[in-house]
Amino acid sequence: MSFGTMITIFLGVALVNNLVFSGFLGICPFLGVSRKVDMAFGMGCAVTFVITVSGIVTWLIVHGVLTPIGNAIGYAEALYFLKYVAFIMVIASMVQLVEMYLKKFFPALYTAFGVFLPLITTNCAILGTCLYIDMKPETQHLLNAAIYAFGGGIGFLVAITIMAGIREHIRFSDVPKCFQGAGITLLVAAILALAFTGFTGIGK
Amino acid sequence: MADENGSNLRQFKEGVLSNNPVLVQLLGMCPVLAVTNSVENALVMGMAATFVVVMSNLITSALRHHIKPHVRILIFTLTIATFVTIADLTLKAYMYQVSKQLGAFVPLIIVNCMIICRAEVVAIKNGVGRSLADAFGIGIGFTLALLILGVVREWLGSGTLTIPGLEPFHVMPAAFTENGHNWVIMILPPGAFLTLGVVVAISNQIRARHAKGGAA
Numbered sequence: 001m002s003f004g005t006m007i008t009i010f011l012g013v014a015l016v017n018n019l020v021f022s023g024f025l026g027i028c029p030f031l032g033v034s035r036k037v038d039m040a041f042g043m044g045c046a047v048t049f050v051i052t053v054s055g056i057v058t059w060l061i062v063h064g065v066l067t068p069i070g071n072a073i074g075y076a077e078a079l080y081f082l083k084y085v086a087f088i089m090v091i092a093s094m095v096q097l098v099e100m101y102l103k104k105f106f107p108a109l110y111t112a113f114g115v116f117l118p119l120i121t122t123n124c125a126i127l128g129t130c131l132y133i134d135m136k137p138e139t140q141h142l143l144n145a146a147i148y149a150f151g152g153g154i155g156f157l158v159a160i161t162i163m164a165g166i167r168e169h170i171r172f173s174d175v176p177k178c179f180q181g182a183g184i185t186l187l188v189a190a191i192l193a194l195a196f197t198g199f200t201g202i203g204k
Numbered sequence: 205m206a207d208e209n210g211s212n213l214r215q216f217k218e219g220v221l222s223n224n225p226v227l228v229q230l231l232g233m234c235p236v237l238a239v240t241n242s243v244e245n246a247l248v249m250g251m252a253a254t255f256v257v258v259m260s261n262l263i264t265s266a267l268r269h270h271i272k273p274h275v276r277i278l279i280f281t282l283t284i285a286t287f288v289t290i291a292d293l294t295l296k297a298y299m300y301q302v303s304k305q306l307g308a309f310v311p312l313i314i315v316n317c318m319i320i321c322r323a324e325v326v327a328i329k330n331g332v333g334r335s336l337a338d339a340f341g342i343g344i345g346f347t348l349a350l351l352i353l354g355v356v357r358e359w360l361g362s363g364t365l366t367i368p369g370l371e372p373f374h375v376m377p378a379a380f381t382e383n384g385h386n387w388v389i390m391i392l393p394p395g396a397f398l399t400l401g402v403v404v405a406i407s408n409q410i411r412a413r414h415a416k417g418g419a420a
Binding site: 031083197 | 230231232233234235237238278281282285286288289292293307308311312314315316317320389392393394395396397398400401402404405406408409412
C-alpha cells in the first residue's frame with residue numbers, strides 16, 4: 001500500500017465523493033443540526049469518530065467472522081445475509097460504547113457532544129460508509145478501510161460546518177415565506193453540491 | 205366498528221397528504237434525494253420502503269404488549285433490518301438491474317428515520333388495524349413524494365419516463381437529448397437538492413393557503 005493510494009482514497013471520499021453532496025448520506029442531521037456553527041462542528045466531530053471506529057469494526061466482522069465461518073461451511077458468502085443485521089448491531093453498540101467511554105474518561109467532551117451521540121445510531125452516513133467499504137474493491141485492506149471511513153467523516157464535518165456558517169447568515173435575510181426552513185436550506189445545499197462537483201477528477 | 209374504520213381511513217389519508225413523511229415531516233430524506241434520478245428507481249424504492257414499514261408496523265403492534273420499553277429501539281431496529289434483508293434479497297433475485305442502481309440505498313432503509321418513527325409513534329401504542337392503516341398511508345405518501353421528484357428529474361434530465369418492465373417512454377422530442385438541450389444537472393446531485401427544495405416550498409405554500417382557507 002503506497003502513501004499515494006491512501007491520499008487518493010482520503011481525498012476521493014472527503015471531497016470528490018463527499019458523503020452529503022454527492023452520496024446523499026446523513027441528510028437528516030445535515031438539515032436538522034446545521035443551525036449553529038458550534039453545534040454543527042460538534043456533530044461533525046462525533047460522526048467522524050463513530051464512523052472511523054464502526055468502519056474498522058464492521059470490516060473486521062466481515063473479514064474476520066462472516067467470511068471464515070462461511071469458508072468453513074464451504075461457501076464464502078454463506079453468511080452474508082447476516083451482514084445488515086450485524087452492521088446495525090455493531091453501530092448501535094459502538095455508539096453506546098463511545099458514549100460510556102467519553103462519559104468516564106473525557107467528561108468535558110461528553111457534555112460538549114451532548115444529545116448528538118445517541119442520535120448518531122440512525123445517521124445513515126455511518127451505515128452507508130460501512131456498506132460502501134464492504135462493496136468497494138480498494139478497501140479490501142484494513143488500513144484503506146480505516147482511511148476511507150475517516151475521510152468520509154471529515155467530508156461530513158466539512159459539509160455540515162459550511163452549511164451552518166451559511167445558515168447563520170440566512171437568518172438575517174428576507175427569505176420568501178414558503179421557502180423558510182427546509183426549502184432555502186435545500187436550495188443552498190444545491191449550490192454547494194454544484195460547487196463540490198468542481199472537485200471531480202482530482203486524484204485520477 | 206364504523207367509527208374504528210373511519211379513524212383508520214383518516215390515519216391512512218393523513219400519512220399520504222397532511223402528514224406526508226417527506227414533504228411535511230422531512231424524514232427519510234437520503235433515499236428521496238439519491239434514487240429519484242429516474243421514475244423506475246423511485247417507484248421500486250418506494251415499494252421496498254412501503255413493504256418494510258408495513259411489516260415492521262405489523263410485527264411491532266402485534267408484539268406491543270411483550271416489548272419492554274427499554275429495549276424497544278433495539279427490537280424496532282432488528283425487525284426493520286430483518287425485513288430490509290428480505291426486500292434486498294428479493295430485489296436482487298427478481299429486479300437485478302434496478303437493485304444494482306439503487307445500490308447501498310436498499311440496505312439503508314434500515315436507518316430510515318421515517319420507519320422507526322412510525323414504530324415509535326404509532327405501532328407501539330395502537331392495535332394492528334390502525335398500525336397497518338398508518339403504515340400503508342406513510343408508505344404510499346413516501347412513494348408519492350419519490351414519484352413527484354422522479355418524474356420532474358427524469359423528464360428534465362433525460363427527457364424520458366421509465367416504468368418498470370417497459371421501454372423508456374420518450375416525453376420530449378428526440379432533439380432534446382441529441383442536441384444536448386437536456387438539463388444534465390437534474391440527474392446529478394445538485395438537481396436533487398434543487399428539486400426537493402422547490403417541491404417542499406410548493407407544498408408549504410399549498411398548506412399555508414389551505415390552513416388560511418380552513419380558518420376563514
